[in-house]
Amino acid sequence: MNVVLIVAHPNVKSFNRAIADTAAEVLRKNGHTVLFHDLYAEGFDPLLHDEEIPHDASLQPVVESHCAEAASAEGFVVVHPNWWGQPPAILKGWIDRVLRPGVAYEFLEGDRGEGIPRGLLKARAAVVFNTSNTMQEREVSIFGDPLENIWKECVFGLCGVRNFYRRVFGVIVTSTPEKRSEWLSEVEEVINRLFPIPVKSKKQC
Amino acid sequence: MNVVLIVAHPNVKSFNRAIADTAAEVLRKNGHTVLFHDLYAEGFDPLLHDEEIPHDASLQPVVESHCAEAASAEGFVVVHPNWWGQPPAILKGWIDRVLRPGVAYEFLEGDRGEGIPRGLLKARAAVVFNTSNTMQEREVSIFGDPLENIWKECVFGLCGVRNFYRRVFGVIVTSTPEKRSEWLSEVEEVINRLFPIPVKSKKQC
Numbered sequence: 001m002n003v004v005l006i007v008a009h010p011n012v013k014s015f016n017r018a019i020a021d022t023a024a025e026v027l028r029k030n031g032h033t034v035l036f037h038d039l040y041a042e043g044f045d046p047l048l049h050d051e052e053i054p055h056d057a058s059l060q061p062v063v064e065s066h067c068a069e070a071a072s073a074e075g076f077v078v079v080h081p082n083w084w085g086q087p088p089a090i091l092k093g094w095i096d097r098v099l100r101p102g103v104a105y106e107f108l109e110g111d112r113g114e115g116i117p118r119g120l121l122k123a124r125a126a127v128v129f130n131t132s133n134t135m136q137e138r139e140v141s142i143f144g145d146p147l148e149n150i151w152k153e154c155v156f157g158l159c160g161v162r163n164f165y166r167r168v169f170g171v172i173v174t175s176t177p178e179k180r181s182e183w184l185s186e187v188e189e190v191i192n193r194l195f196p197i198p199v200k201s202k203k204q205c
Numbered sequence: 206m207n208v209v210l211i212v213a214h215p216n217v218k219s220f221n222r223a224i225a226d227t228a229a230e231v232l233r234k235n236g237h238t239v240l241f242h243d244l245y246a247e248g249f250d251p252l253l254h255d256e257e258i259p260h261d262a263s264l265q266p267v268v269e270s271h272c273a274e275a276a277s278a279e280g281f282v283v284v285h286p287n288w289w290g291q292p293p294a295i296l297k298g299w300i301d302r303v304l305r306p307g308v309a310y311e312f313l314e315g316d317r318g319e320g321i322p323r324g325l326l327k328a329r330a331a332v333v334f335n336t337s338n339t340m341q342e343r344e345v346s347i348f349g350d351p352l353e354n355i356w357k358e359c360v361f362g363l364c365g366v367r368n369f370y371r372r373v374f375g376v377i378v379t380s381t382p383e384k385r386s387e388w389l390s391e392v393e394e395v396i397n398r399l400f401p402i403p404v405k406s407k408k409q410c
Contacts, residue, residue: 089298
């Protein structure tokens with residue numbers, strides 16, 4: 001199974017990167033192909049420019065490649081810190097540029113963009129791991145936890161990926177090495193559960 | 206009154222820019238100083254890098270200037286399209302880089318970042334104008350309208366600006382010139398209401 005794995009954190013030694021590396025390792029161990037992108041490390045340009053908006057726009061090769069991967073993906077894993085109830089700008093730009101009409105969703109004929117889009121992504125599951133320095137109870141009660149709806153409904157729901165799981169790890173800034181190690185074990189469990197070793201068909205036995 | 210006005214849309218001929226220009230015109234007519242930033246036109250770099258995160262980091266002049274403006278602002282007007290229930294990446298980056306600890310909020314002594322921050326912005330009002338191609342009823346019922354909490358609670362609420370007003374214009378893609386003109390009149394009314402001509406003190410009479 002092809003799994004697109006996106007991590008967005010400016011520090012390659014961050015806990016976010018450790019989560020992403022753990023997820024990638026488990027995915028590979030389970031026989032999947034990991035399309036791994038550390039957006040900061042790769043210098044991804046997050047700006048959607050006007051000439052890129054039309055349906056038939058000519059795309060930069062890097063965007064075209066991301067689009068092809070997203071279209072072919074059978075799974076997504078996204079890892080990022082909660083910055084202001086949203087992803088870091090670099091990841092927001094990945095959403096803006098890669099999840100294009102014609103790739104991730106489409107409007108029905110006669111719909112100029114005001115209607116209800118149809119999701120085009122064929123991924124069977126999407127997982128989002130977030131890190132946070134805000135207690136989750138406070139994130140929900142005071143801030144309404146915008147990231148839940150952003151990923152579940154606005155992004156993956158709209159694009160047709162209904163099997164969605166999100167886990168927020170925190171509080172990071174005060175966490176012990178033991179706690180982080182426990183959290184990485186949880187990452188392993190989640191990935192094993194959602195992207196297990198494929199059951200071989202009888203023909204292959 | 207100093208009012209920071211931020212617009213984030215890749216097309217200078219967009220309706221977003223028309224909203225921003227209208228707001229700027231009314232603000233100036235009312236005697237305010239407008240600190241106007243079309244982030245795309247200015248080529249704002251939205252990436253928060255690791256070396257910029259520490260409280261005492263040395264900042265790029267452009268970020269330092271934005272921070273000084275935000276700290277001094279007595280009002281904010283933000284204009285952007287709803288892209289995936291979030292601002293465009295370029296504006297997300299303005300939030301990430303400009304609304305820094307020590308500028309927009311701070312943690313109390315002994316708090317390493319896990320506690321409840323105190324807002325530092327002294328602005329008396331913040332206004333957000335959004336454009337959308339999704340019916341607002343659907344935005345709320347299906348997507349939970351993440352932009353409401355993002356701006357009201359996660360950004361301006363956290364930074365201490367409680368007098369908040371947001372208006373979503375839509376559906377844009379099918380709107381007539383007459384409708385857009387009506388909407389611009391509404392922008393004028395909102396700005397006049399929230400940023401009126403200052404009442405002169407008796408001393409000045």
